[in-house]
Amino acid sequence: MEYKTFKTEAVVLGEKEFTGQDKIFSVFTKNYGKIEILAKSVRKIEAKLQGGLQILNHLSLEFVKGKNFNIITDAIIKNEFLEIKSSAIKFRASSYVCNLLDKLVKGEEKDERIWYLLLETLSQVSQLPVTSYQLPVTVRYFEWNLLSCLGFKPELYFCLNCQEKIQKGNFFFSSRDGGILCQKCKIQNDKSLSKGQKTTPHIKEVSKDAIKILRLILSQNQKILKRIKTNPALLEELKELSKMFLQYIAEEELSVVL
Ligand SMILES: [Zn+2]
Incomplete structure (x- = not known):
């Protein structure tokens, strides 16, 4: 045959x-x-x-x-x-x-978007100097755009609950809801928790700078990405955020790198 x-x-x-x-x-x-x-x-x-x-x-x-x-x-x-x-x-x-x-x-x-995302990521990683902060940013770029291709693009411009624009104040990322909650809605969420349940592991406070970088990452503009100014604390915050969201989606423990 x-x-x-x-x-x-x-x-x-x-x-x-x-x-x-x-x-x-x-x-x-x-x-x-x-x-x-x-x-x-x-x-x-x-x-x-x-x-x-x-x-x-x-x-x-x-x-x-x-x-x-x-x-x-x-x-x-x-x-x-x-x-x-x-x-x-x-x-x-x-x-x-x-x-x-x-x-x-x-x-x-x-899914050709994922195919090109993978090739683009590998070629970026191969070209960057090992000390470059662009290396962790490139890994984050892959994670968030992969999630987006798989139907998990988060809402980063309006509060998921009250629809208010994300401008001033403190903000929280909810993995379960896939995006940002404002402080008012986060407090409301905490009040609805059952007794003895102190925190929600799928929600984490997120800085305005981290939100800005995620917006740039999801705009898929690699040129703008190269001009991003970041620092170790912000990179750590982004890594922790990735870990929380990815673990929620994958429904298992993951070791996120860089
Ligand atoms: Zn809200």
Whole structure:
């Protein structure tokens, strides 16, 4: 029986052992979204395929749809991102990006926005100096825009509850509601908590500066992003905010990096 061959570009997100000498890889493709792909007897054909099937590699991929699995038939490396692999911090950032994508995207569904977001992020990380504060900003850019592509774009301009414009005062980010609450509405929310329940783990106070950076991140304007002035405290705040929101969406503990 002749199988139809599928061709696409792909980035390797991760691998897991399978039976015997076969391995399954998770890849994000330009044409089919996230797919799992079986590399038969990888160890026997090391020279041809295994070199290419490494995490982060951008490949030109060919596969056939078998009975139970997509089976890889060819992989040509387009970009190995050596600048990333030779730097511990860049590798940690990029592996995190790939793992997060692997975790949050469930089924096979084409999404070119996610494809270009992934490639753009990896190429940014590979070019930035390791000491640049742009490195954590780039990781945040990936997280929030990925969530946006997956239907979780937060409301950052108006209070979710009273619809008042976010201007002056203290503000709170609610992961459950997906956006900002004003102080009045946060107090109201706290009053509605049952006795003994002191806090809501899905709500965190957020500074005006953090809101501004998130707005820029979600405007997808990389040029403006490069001019963002930030500081360690603000970067830490953004990281904690990402962690809270991502954990709420993923429904599990996550270690957020940078
Ligand atoms: Zn409000």
